[in-house]
Amino acid sequence: xxxxxxxxxxxxxxxxxxxxxxxxxxxxxxxxxxxxxxxxxxxxxxxxxxxxxxxxxxxxxxxxxxxxxxxxxxxxxxxxxxxxxxxxxxxxxxxxxxxxxxxxxxxxxxxxxxxxxxxxxxxxxxxxxxxxxxxxxxxxxxxxxxxxxxxxxxxxxxxxxxxxxxxxxxxxxxxxxxxxxxxxxxxxxxxxxxxxxxxxxxxxxxxxxxxxxxxxxxxxxxxxxxxxxxxxxxxxxxxxxxxxxxxxxxxxxxxxxxxxxxxxxxxxxxxxxxxxxxxxxxxxxxx
Numbered sequence: 232x233x234x235x236x237x238x239x240x241x242x243x244x245x246x247x248x249x250x251x252x253x254x255x256x257x258x259x260x261x262x263x264x265x266x267x268x269x270x271x272x273x274x275x276x277x278x279x280x281x282x283x284x285x286x287x288x289x290x291x292x293x294x295x296x297x298x299x300x301x302x303x304x305x306x307x308x309x310x311x312x313x314x315x316x317x318x319x320x321x322x323x324x325x326x327x328x329x330x331x332x333x334x335x336x337x338x339x340x341x342x343x344x345x346x347x348x349x350x351x352x353x354x355x356x357x358x359x360x361x362x363x364x365x366x367x368x369x370x371x372x373x374x375x376x377x378x379x380x381x382x383x384x385x386x387x388x389x390x391x392x393x394x395x396x397x398x399x400x401x402x403x404x405x406x407x408x409x410x411x412x413x414x415x416x417x418x419x420x421x422x423x424x425x426x427x428x429x430x431x432x433x434x435x436x437x438x439x440x441x442x443x444x445x446x447x448x449x450x451x452x453x454x455x456x457x458x459x460x461x462x463x464x465x466x467x468x469x470x471x472x473x474x475x476x477x478x479x480x481x482x483x484x485x486x487x488x489x490x491x492x493x494x495x496x497x498x499x500x501x502x503x504x505x506x507x508x509x510x511x512x513x514x515x516x517x518x
Contacts, residue, residue: 339369340368340369344369344372344395345369345395346369346370346371346372346391346395346397347370347371347397347398347399348370348371348372348397348398348399348400348401349371349372349374349388349391349392349395349397349399349400349401350363350371350372350373350374350400350401350403351374351375351376351379351380351381351384351388351400351401351402351403351451352373352374352375352379352403352405352475353375353376353377353378353379353403353404353405353408353410354375354376354377355405355408355409357405357477358403358405358475360373362475362486362488363403363475363488372390372391372395372397374387374388374391376428377409377410377425377428377429378408378410378411378414378428378429378431378432378447379402379403379404379405379447379448379451380428380431380432380447380451381402381451381454381455381458382431382454383427383428383431385458388400388455389458392459392462392468393459393462396467398467398468398469399468399469399471399511400455400459400468400469400470400471401470401471401472401473402448402451402452402455402470402471402472402473402492403448403473403474403475403488404444404445404447404448404472404473404474404475404491405444405474405475405476405477406441406444406474406475406476406477406478406480407440407477407478408440408443408444410428410429410432411432411434411440411443411444411447412440412443413425413429414429414432414434414443414447415434415435415436415437415438415440415443416436416437432447433447433450434446434447434450441480441481444474445474445491448472448473448474448491448492449472449491449492449497451472452470452471452472452492452494452495453495455470456470456494456495456514463494463514466512468512469493469494469511469512470494470495471490471492471493471494472490472491472492472493472497473488473489473490473491473492474488474489474491475487475488475489476488476489490502490506493505493506493511494511494512494513494514495514496514
């Protein structure tokens with residue numbers, strides 16, 4: 232009788248508890264947490280025991296540009312102190328605000344906003360709503376971006392004009408504007424997002440900052456007149472340009488808000504006459 236055929240061997244499989252060999256030794260990971268162990272840690276520990284450990288290099292501090300430096304030199308303390316002080320002030324001021332306004336005050340605008348004007352200002356911290364309105368709540372629809380532009384905040388401006396139906400749109404430039412200074416110089420080394428916003432400020436290179444701010448306001452008014460031509464021609468929208476002069480560069484008083492453009496008219500004398508007559512819906516191209 233022929234010998235019984237040998238039973239083929241089952242294919243060998245690795246069971247979950249069977250460990251594979253250690254991976255080739257690579258450079259040890261830099262600074263893992265004590266509780267985290269990489270594969271082959273025992274081998275690494277043995278090598279570390281036989282070899283003096285090198286001191287870890289301290290991370291290189293990021294050098295700040297002068298304009299990005301901490302407020303320490305201005306007497307505001309470290310970042311931690313600044314944040315603590317800022318949050319404390321914000322909450323304290325909010326508590327005072329609540330104390331001076333009862334529930335009836337908030338009820339008047341709890342369900343709907345009814346602003347009279349859409350105001351586009353620069354993001355600069357020196358330019359705030361209280362310079363033009365003692366109580367801007369539910370009165371000014373505020374839009375802020377660097378360079379008080381239409382192009383970079385078009386949706387917000389359009390919402391104010393076409394959905395909230397504000398009859399007044401104001402673009403407010405200001406003294407010592409950083410966006411104007413940057414846009415009139417080489418800003419190629421700034422971050423991409425900032426470059427994108429500066430690219431839509433159309434002013435000549437090297438222009439005086441005050442002249443650049445005034446020109447930029449005129450450009451914004453012109454762009455808005457074109458965009459909202461339907462509202463303009465129907466007499467539903469007045470578009471103004473203004474300059475907030477907290478440095479008194481125009482010699483009309485520090486902190487003065489100066490109307491520099493009225494529906495495309497930039498001549499100061501004509502602007503005064505139009506405002507005196509209440510001609511806020513007369514546009515320069517309608518002559």
